[in-house]
Amino acid sequence: MPDIQARIETIFEQVVRRNAGEREFHQAVKEVIETLGPVLRAHPEYTEHKIIERICEPERQIIFRVPWQDDRGEVQIHRGFRVGFNSALGPYKGGLRFHPSVYLGIVKFLGFEQTFKNAVTGMPIGGAKGGSDFDPKGRSDAEVMRFCQSFMTELYRHIGEFTDVPAGDIGVGAREIGFLFGQYKRITNRYESGVITGKDPRWGGSLVRREATGYGVVYFVEEMLKARGESIEGKTCVVSGSGNVAIYAMEKLEALGAQVVACSDSNGFVHHPRGIHLATLKRLKEAERRRIRDYAAERPDAKYVEAGRIWDVPCQVALPCATENELDERAARTLLANGCVAVGEGANMPVTPGGVRAFQAAGIAYGPGKAANAGGVATSALEMQQNASRDAWTFEYTERRLHEIMRRIHRDCHETAAEFGCPGNYVVGANIVGFRRVADAMLAFGVV
Ligand code: NDP
Ligand code: 2IT
Numbered sequence: 001m002p003d004i005q006a007r008i009e010t011i012f013e014q015v016v017r018r019n020a021g022e023r024e025f026h027q028a029v030k031e032v033i034e035t036l037g038p039v040l041r042a043h044p045e046y047t048e049h050k051i052i053e054r055i056c057e058p059e060r061q062i063i064f065r066v067p068w069q070d071d072r073g074e075v076q077i078h079r080g081f082r083v084g085f086n087s088a089l090g091p092y093k094g095g096l097r098f099h100p101s102v103y104l105g106i107v108k109f110l111g112f113e114q115t116f117k118n119a120v121t122g123m124p125i126g127g128a129k130g131g132s133d134f135d136p137k138g139r140s141d142a143e144v145m146r147f148c149q150s151f152m153t154e155l156y157r158h159i160g161e162f163t164d165v166p167a168g169d170i171g172v173g174a175r176e177i178g179f180l181f182g183q184y185k186r187i188t189n190r191y192e193s194g195v196i197t198g199k200d201p202r203w204g205g206s207l208v209r210r211e212a213t214g215y216g217v218v219y220f221v222e223e224m225l226k227a228r229g230e231s232i233e234g235k236t237c238v239v240s241g242s243g244n245v246a247i248y249a250m251e252k253l254e255a256l257g258a259q260v261v262a263c264s265d266s267n268g269f270v271h272h273p274r275g276i277h278l279a280t281l282k283r284l285k286e287a288e289r290r291r292i293r294d295y296a297a298e299r300p301d302a303k304y305v306e307a308g309r310i311w312d313v314p315c316q317v318a319l320p321c322a323t324e325n326e327l328d329e330r331a332a333r334t335l336l337a338n339g340c341v342a343v344g345e346g347a348n349m350p351v352t353p354g355g356v357r358a359f360q361a362a363g364i365a366y367g368p369g370k371a372a373n374a375g376g377v378a379t380s381a382l383e384m385q386q387n388a389s390r391d392a393w394t395f396e397y398t399e400r401r402l403h404e405i406m407r408r409i410h411r412d413c414h415e416t417a418a419e420f421g422c423p424g425n426y427v428v429g430a431n432i433v434g435f436r437r438v439a440d441a442m443l444a445f446g447v448v
Contacts, residue, residue: 004040007047008033015056022105024324028112028349029056031356035431038420043439049447051439058111060084063104064154066132068146070139079103080151082130084164085111088441089119091162092128093377095169095198098176102131109324110169113348114377116434117370120409123381128164130155136171148179155180156187161194161387167380168198170323173244174210178203194387197380201392206383208398209376213346214248215399216375216406217319217367218256221344223410224365224426230341233257238315240264241322242285242292245346245373249319250278262313264322265292269310272302314338321346329354336362345369360425371413371430378405 015029033052040047066078081104084092094114097106107129115127132151136144158164168177177198185191199205208215222232235258239246242263250260260276262269270276270292280298284290296304311318311331318340320327324347327335332355335343342365345351349369351359359366379402386392393401413429422428442448 004037004047008037008040008052011052011056014053019105019108022108024109024349025105025112027353028109031349031353031427032112032116032431032435035428036435039432039435045443046439049443051442054442055086055115055435055438056112058083058085058108059087061104061108062158066134066147066150066154068143068150070143076147078132078134078147080130080132080154081107082155082158082164082166083107083111083128084158085127085129086115086438087126088438088445090124090126091160092164093118093125093167093380094128094130095167096172096176096180097129097131097169098134098136098171099131100133100135102133106324107131110348113370115438116431117374118377119434119437120370120412120430121374121378121381121405122408122412122437123378125165125377125381125384128166129169130166131169131172134171136176141175144176145179148176149183152180152183153187156184159184159195161192161384165194165380165384166196167377168244170243172198174198174200194384197383199383204387206379206386206398207393207395208402209379209383210244211248211251211399212379212402213245213373213376214250214321215252216378216402217245217249217321217344217346217372218252219375219403219406220367220372220410221317221319221342221365222256223407224344224367225342227410227414227424228365232317235259235316235342236261236314237317237319238262238310238313239319239321239346240269240310240326240350241320241347242281243322245376246319246321247278247282247285249321249346250276250281253317253319254278258317261315262310263292264310266322267291268293268304268306269308269313270295270302270304271313272299274301276302309334311335316340317342317344319344319346320350322350323347324349325352326350327355328352329358331355332358336364341365343367344372346373348373356427360427363424365424366426368427368430370434371409371426374409375402375406378402
């Protein structure tokens with residue numbers, strides 16, 4: 001058998017060649033496969049059956065036109081995507097992202113990440129992602145509805161509770177999920193609750209799904225700190241973003257006695273040394289869909305910095321909860337110099353490879369998204385369980401389940417990292433836990 005490292009490099013070169021120009025996808029693949037050497041050496045059957053080559057090739061990719069009419073009657077054309085990446089462990093599962101930056105390379109990076117993340121949860125879900133280059137920002141509810149209806153008019157034929165189960169991501173929240181589900185129900189003549197997650201709890205959604213990703217990240221960071229004999233209480237925190245994940249990460253940090261002093265959106269950040277006032281932030285962002293600069297207008301002791309660098313704000317815990325590659329090596333060095341001891345990725349791939357290396361070299365607690373933000377999709381799987389049994393659980397019970405899942409994810413990643421000679425390295429832990437689960441199912445199914 002050729003040298004494993006050389007083989008991994010050859011596979012990576014093929015991925016780059018076969019997926020030209022999709023740099024986020026290349027980055028996500030590299031980050032995973034470069035950690036798999038030890039597990040491939042221990043299990044030659046993975047190499048023999050070309051599991052890595054197969055895992056890097058999406059099972060199916062759907063691209064479609066999404067035409068709709070805006071409020072002025074003008075026709076708009078967007079592009080829709082759904083990539084079913086891997087269904088070895090269950091139906092395809094993963095969110096939909098509506099953001100102008102969406103193209104196939106973003107959807108594939110997210111679908112690839114999702115495959116491993118979903119396996120890390122230990123729940124029966126495969127990996128997928130989808131979305132569109134449509135930007136809901138500044139659009140009326142009626143425009144968002146027409147867009148969602150057009151999007152679902154194509155997507156409906158590719159999804160189903162046993163086939164592919166979408167959910168939200170950037171730009172897709174409860175409003176969009178409602179419009180998407182409404183159109184699916186109308187076209188198919190079926191009230192198939194389990195076809196989409198993140199629904200409003202009043203019509204089939206799970207309590208805690210809205211909070212789950214943010215709460216889960218904080219639970220994960222709490223476990224990492226506990227493993228080092230520390231706690232989250234009293235820590236000063238910075239959370240980037242001010243969307244679904246960021247808001248509920250802040251809520252849980254506050255509940256556990258930490259103080260959040262800064263958050264952001266794509267225009268700038270606010271620094272509020274007395275602590276971000278969550279009720280104000282929620283009203284501005286959730287109810288009124290306004291910008292983070294409006295927070296400073298309402299809280300005069302907070303400072304708004306347009307186009308600034310949020311990671312310059314000193315903190316002990318940093319949670320990047322906005323988007324990919326938002327925290328680079330320079331930002332990581334600033335955080336370290338300011339005394340940061342823990343980083344938990346609420347977003348998918350928010351830290352650049354240079355940033356990750358800096359955190360790992362410094363030996364701080366660094367929780368990669370595949371483990372740290374898995375609470376969202378895990379609670380989606382709990383929503384699927386409730387839908388399948390036509391049941392609805394209480395907030396307390398569902399949150400307890402989420403908390404147990406996050407503790408188990410932490411333990412699995414921690415133990416696996418140590419087993420493969422990299423104690424405390426949650427990147428190695430999460431990648432190997434996820435990979436082994438997917439790979440073993442693929443081996444069992446034969447060449448499919
Ligand atoms: P939201 O749309 O609710 O919020 C996104 C936030 O990030 C907004 O504050 C937005 O600012 C900011 N943001 C988005 N894109 C950019 C960009 N290109 N540059 C700077 N800021 C940006 O999305 P979510 O909170 O749901 O998602 C945030 C991250 O968490 C994403 O990486 C997503 O993939 C990940 N994630 C989400 C899960 C979920 O359950 N929702 C589960 C696991 C991970 P603005 O308003 O200015 O665009
Ligand atoms: O990145 C993610 O894990 C999500 N956007 C949530 C996916 C889901 O199916 O709940």
